[in-house]
Amino acid sequence: MVPQLTAIFSFWNLVGLTATLLYLYWWRRPHSKFPPGPRGFPLLGMVPFFGKAPELAMKKWSLEKYGPVMSVRIGRDEVVVLNTFDAINQAFVKQSATFSDRPWVQMFCSQTKHNGLVFRKYGETFKAQKHFALKYLREKGVAKRKIEHTLNQEGDRFLDFLRSVSDGPVDIKFEVGRDDKNS
Incomplete structure (x- = not known):
């Protein structure tokens, strides 16, 4: 009977120690300056x-x-x-350089394979991609009056597409990526 009590006592000691360690891990700050x-x-x-x-x-x-x-x-x-x-x-x-980094979010990083701008770490690669994206967007009319007209046209075209398909689920992947100039 005594060995059973010792085993039970050891089990509850292990549970208590694990709970204490988890609590201490939870309670700590990421670093001293946090x-x-x-x-x-x-x-x-x-x-x-x-x-x-x-x-x-x-x-x-x-x-x-x-x-x-x-x-x-x-x-x-x-x-x-x-x-x-x-x-x-x-x-x-x-x-700004200190606070410009992005959070590491497992779901987004696994989906994007660390590419893109939104969740990229701040650094030279981020700056180069941001510069390229802003230059490209300016060339395409972002921050200009004509972009509003283009967006309205694209929105209308997409709504027409959605109205033309059946009532069931729709795979919009090809429709969103389609370029009318090349089709």
Whole structure:
């Protein structure tokens, strides 16, 4: 009977140690200079405390306890929240290179294979691709009056396509990528 009690005791010790280690892992900050903020629940973070207006909840926490720059755990992710114009200006104007990086999101990175602009790490490759994309878009009329007319035409053409197909599911992949000039 005593060996069974020892096994049960060892099992619960292991469960308690695992729970403690998981809690300590959850409670730690990403690094020592990370801004303060509420921690919330494991796996959920502060999501249950947001209510209908998360931005108002974060503003309240900022004003009452954490200051204009704070962190909030949303699910498993740590998010830095800037709550004043001065904090936003400091981050995105005066220290733009530091704050220009993109978040690493598993789903998007696996789908794009780290290509594209939206989730690319900030650096020379990002700058070159951004420069190329902006140059190309300007050549195609973005930020000019004629782009509105072109977008309206394309929107009408796409709506006509959707009206012409059956009521079931539609694969729009080929229609969206189609170039009328070459067809």
